[in-house]
Amino acid sequence: MEIAKLGEFGLIDRLTKDLENKNESTKYGVGDDCAVLHYPDSEVLVTTDLLMEGVHFDLTYIDLKHLGYKSAMVNISDVFAMNGTPRQITVSLALSKRFTVEDMEEFYAGLRLACEKWNVDIVGGDTTSSYTGLAISITCIGEARKEDIVYRNGAKNTDLICVSGDLGAAYMGLQLLEREKSVYYQQVNEAKKKGDKKALEELAHFSPDFAGKEYLLQRQLQTEARGDIINKLREAGVHPTAMMDISDGLSSELMHICKQSGVGCRIFEKEIPIDYQTAVMAEEMNMNVTTCALNGGEDYELLFTVPIGDLDKVKDMEGVRMIGHITDQKYGQILVTRDNQEFELKAQGWNPLNDQK
Amino acid sequence: MEIAKLGEFGLIDRLTKDLENKNESTKYGVGDDCAVLHYPDSEVLVTTDLLMEGVHFDLTYIDLKHLGYKSAMVNISDVFAMNGTPRQITVSLALSKRFTVEDMEEFYAGLRLACEKWNVDIVGGDTTSSYTGLAISITCIGEARKEDIVYRNGAKNTDLICVSGDLGAAYMGLQLLEREKSVYYQQVNEAKKKGDKKALEELAHFSPDFAGKEYLLQRQLQTEARGDIINKLREAGVHPTAMMDISDGLSSELMHICKQSGVGCRIFEKEIPIDYQTAVMAEEMNMNVTTCALNGGEDYELLFTVPIGDLDKVKDMEGVRMIGHITDQKYGQILVTRDNQEFELKAQGWNPLNDQK
Incomplete structure (x- = not known):
C-alpha cells in the first residue's frame, strides 16, 4: 500500500496502534507534542543516532526488519555502555516514495523485537518524507542510579x-556482503552485454552461498546490545572504572578512554578475542585479522576497565576477555604483538566524515 | 575548510568546545555514550523531529544560521506546547560533502542563539555523512510538574x-520565497538562452526586493517558540485544558484536539488573527487568506482551550485571541464564516507523506 494513502497520521496510527508501555517511568507515549517520562530516583540517560541509507546501511544487504532491529539495538547499546538500563526510544523516519506501508511494518517489527528483548517502550517520533532514500533517527532514554553510572573518564x-x-x-560480515554484491553485479553486467536472457533470469533468483560464514553475517545484520554482560558484572559486584561500546573499532574507542581518563594503555595482540570465522575470512581476503579486530566497526561489544583487585572476578567470566592494562599516560597507547614487538595504537576506525563522496 | 580534514570527532570538538551547561538538570553533556540528566521532582518531556533538505527546507531560501535557529525552535515549541520548560537538546546531523566546517559553525551559531534565548543546553548528538544533502534530527528534553502538563485530550x-x-x-512567506525563486531562475534561463552575459552577471548579484513583506519572511525564516505566552498564562493563573503548537495548520491541529478530547468545536472566521502583510500577500497571489490561515503550516503559534470561567483572564491578554469555543462532539468541527455560513472544517494541512515525489 502506498504510504500517501494513509498520510502521516494514518501511518503512525497503524504502526503504533497496539504499543503497550511496560515501564513505570513511561507516563505518556505516542500521541502528543511530547512523551512524558518520570524519573524521580535516578539519573536520565539520553543518546541519539542518525542513520542514512547508502552511508550506514545498504538495503541490498539488509532487510527492513533487521534494519529496524539494528537501529534500536545500537542506541540501546549506548545506554548499557553507561551501565544504565534502557527504558524508552523515539523513532524518526524520513521515507522516499519507494517505501510502502508494509515496508514500514517490517521495520517496526524489527524495532519492536529489539525493544521487547530489553523491555524498552516506543514513546514517540516523527514520520516524514525524503527525496532520496531512508533516514532513521533514534533517541534512546534510560536510567541509572548516580553512583552506578560509568563514564569514559575513570580509567586508572x-x-x-x-x-x-x-x-x-x-566488519568481516560487511566485507563478505560487499564482495558478493560486486560479484553479482559483475555477472549481471556480463549477461546483459552478451544478451544472455537465461543467465539473467537465473541471476534474478540467485542467492549467494554463505555456508560456514553465518556468524559473520549475523554479527553484521543482527546486532546485539550486551546487556547480558552488564547484568553479569553487576551480579559479580564488579563496577567498571570506564566503559564504552565498540562501534568504531577497538583502537579508536581505547583512545577515547585513554584521552578522557588521562592515561596510557598496553594491550596484547594474542589476547584480542577473534572468532574462527573471522580469522578464516580475513585469510581469504588477504587481510590482517588483528587489523580487522582493532579497526573494524559495528561490533557493539563493551570495552571496559576494572580495578586490578577485581582480577579474580573477571578472569573466568564467560564472554569477557582481559586484553591488557592501563598505564601511566607517558607510556602512550601500546599494542604488543605476538612476537613481542611494540606499536603505538592508531585509530583507523570508521570515520563517516572521511569516507564521504 | 573541508570537514574531512577535522574528522567526526574533530568537528564535534570544534562545534561544542565552549558549550556551558546552565541547567541544574544537566549533569553531563557532550562527550560520552549518553548525556546524563537529573529530574527528581518533575516529569521529563521528550520530543523529536527529523528535517530533510528539499522536503523541510531549501538552502536557496534559508541560510544555515537561520536553519539552526529554526531547527531548535520547532522542538522547543513542542515542550512549551505541553506547558513545560525546555532544558536540553541533542543534535544529529548528516552532511554531504558540499558543507564546510564554517557552514557547520554557522548552523551551530543559530542553534546556540535559539538555545540561549530559552536557556537550553546542547548535550549531545551525532555527526555523520550523507550522500544527498543535509538531514537534521533534534531531540528536545524538558520538564514540567505533573499537575502542570497540558495534553491534547483535555478540552471540554x-x-x-x-x-x-x-x-x-x-506560509505566505514561503509562497513569496518560492515565487521569487521561480522568477529568478526564469530570468537566468532566458539570459542563458540569449547568451546575454551582462544580464547573467547582474543576476548573479541580484537580490529580490522584499520591502513591505519583511514580516512574512521573518515568520518563515525566524521561527519563534511562544514561551512568552506560556509565561503569561502562568502569571495570569490560567491553566489550559488542552494545548498544542500549530505546525501543520490550525484546522489540522484543532481536529487533533477535538478527536483526542472527544468534542466538537465552533470557530469564527472573523476572529482568526491575520496580519496585514499576510492579507495583502494573499490578495496579490489570488489566494483566500482564511484558507491560508487555516491550512498554512509553520506558524508555531499555540492553540489552546481554557475553561469559560477564565474568559476575563484571557479576553484582553496581549498576543492571545479567542477564536471560538468547544462544543459537544455531535455538532462536529464547524467554521462560521463572516457571512454566517457554516462549514465543516477539513484538515488540508501540510502532509509531508502526500507531497513526496
Whole structure:
C-alpha cells in the first residue's frame, strides 16, 4: 500500500496502534507534542543516532526488519555502555516514495523485537518524507542510579582492560556482503552485454552461498546490545572504572578512554578475542585479522576497565576477555604483538566524515 | 575548510568546545555514550523531529544560521506546547560533502542563539555523512510538574478556543520565497538562452526586493517558540485544558484536539488573527487568506482551550485571541464564516507523506 494513502497520521496510527508501555517511568507515549517520562530516583540517560541509507546501511544487504532491529539495538547499546538500563526510544523516519506501508511494518517489527528483548517502550517520533532514500533517527532514554553510572573518564593506572565477545566479525560480515554484491553485479553486467536472457533470469533468483560464514553475517545484520554482560558484572559486584561500546573499532574507542581518563594503555595482540570465522575470512581476503579486530566497526561489544583487585572476578567470566592494562599516560597507547614487538595504537576506525563522496 | 580534514570527532570538538551547561538538570553533556540528566521532582518531556533538505527546507531560501535557529525552535515549541520548560537538546546531523566546517559553525551559531534565548543546553548528538544533502534530527528534553502538563485530550464542552499571535504568515512567506525563486531562475534561463552575459552577471548579484513583506519572511525564516505566552498564562493563573503548537495548520491541529478530547468545536472566521502583510500577500497571489490561515503550516503559534470561567483572564491578554469555543462532539468541527455560513472544517494541512515525489 502506498504510504500517501494513509498520510502521516494514518501511518503512525497503524504502526503504533497496539504499543503497550511496560515501564513505570513511561507516563505518556505516542500521541502528543511530547512523551512524558518520570524519573524521580535516578539519573536520565539520553543518546541519539542518525542513520542514512547508502552511508550506514545498504538495503541490498539488509532487510527492513533487521534494519529496524539494528537501529534500536545500537542506541540501546549506548545506554548499557553507561551501565544504565534502557527504558524508552523515539523513532524518526524520513521515507522516499519507494517505501510502502508494509515496508514500514517490517521495520517496526524489527524495532519492536529489539525493544521487547530489553523491555524498552516506543514513546514517540516523527514520520516524514525524503527525496532520496531512508533516514532513521533514534533517541534512546534510560536510567541509572548516580553512583552506578560509568563514564569514559575513570580509567586508572594498573586497571585491567576487558572486552566482551569477539571483535572484527561485523566488519568481516560487511566485507563478505560487499564482495558478493560486486560479484553479482559483475555477472549481471556480463549477461546483459552478451544478451544472455537465461543467465539473467537465473541471476534474478540467485542467492549467494554463505555456508560456514553465518556468524559473520549475523554479527553484521543482527546486532546485539550486551546487556547480558552488564547484568553479569553487576551480579559479580564488579563496577567498571570506564566503559564504552565498540562501534568504531577497538583502537579508536581505547583512545577515547585513554584521552578522557588521562592515561596510557598496553594491550596484547594474542589476547584480542577473534572468532574462527573471522580469522578464516580475513585469510581469504588477504587481510590482517588483528587489523580487522582493532579497526573494524559495528561490533557493539563493551570495552571496559576494572580495578586490578577485581582480577579474580573477571578472569573466568564467560564472554569477557582481559586484553591488557592501563598505564601511566607517558607510556602512550601500546599494542604488543605476538612476537613481542611494540606499536603505538592508531585509530583507523570508521570515520563517516572521511569516507564521504 | 573541508570537514574531512577535522574528522567526526574533530568537528564535534570544534562545534561544542565552549558549550556551558546552565541547567541544574544537566549533569553531563557532550562527550560520552549518553548525556546524563537529573529530574527528581518533575516529569521529563521528550520530543523529536527529523528535517530533510528539499522536503523541510531549501538552502536557496534559508541560510544555515537561520536553519539552526529554526531547527531548535520547532522542538522547543513542542515542550512549551505541553506547558513545560525546555532544558536540553541533542543534535544529529548528516552532511554531504558540499558543507564546510564554517557552514557547520554557522548552523551551530543559530542553534546556540535559539538555545540561549530559552536557556537550553546542547548535550549531545551525532555527526555523520550523507550522500544527498543535509538531514537534521533534534531531540528536545524538558520538564514540567505533573499537575502542570497540558495534553491534547483535555478540552471540554463550552471551553474557549484561543490562539497566540497571528496565522498564515509563515506560509505566505514561503509562497513569496518560492515565487521569487521561480522568477529568478526564469530570468537566468532566458539570459542563458540569449547568451546575454551582462544580464547573467547582474543576476548573479541580484537580490529580490522584499520591502513591505519583511514580516512574512521573518515568520518563515525566524521561527519563534511562544514561551512568552506560556509565561503569561502562568502569571495570569490560567491553566489550559488542552494545548498544542500549530505546525501543520490550525484546522489540522484543532481536529487533533477535538478527536483526542472527544468534542466538537465552533470557530469564527472573523476572529482568526491575520496580519496585514499576510492579507495583502494573499490578495496579490489570488489566494483566500482564511484558507491560508487555516491550512498554512509553520506558524508555531499555540492553540489552546481554557475553561469559560477564565474568559476575563484571557479576553484582553496581549498576543492571545479567542477564536471560538468547544462544543459537544455531535455538532462536529464547524467554521462560521463572516457571512454566517457554516462549514465543516477539513484538515488540508501540510502532509509531508502526500507531497513526496
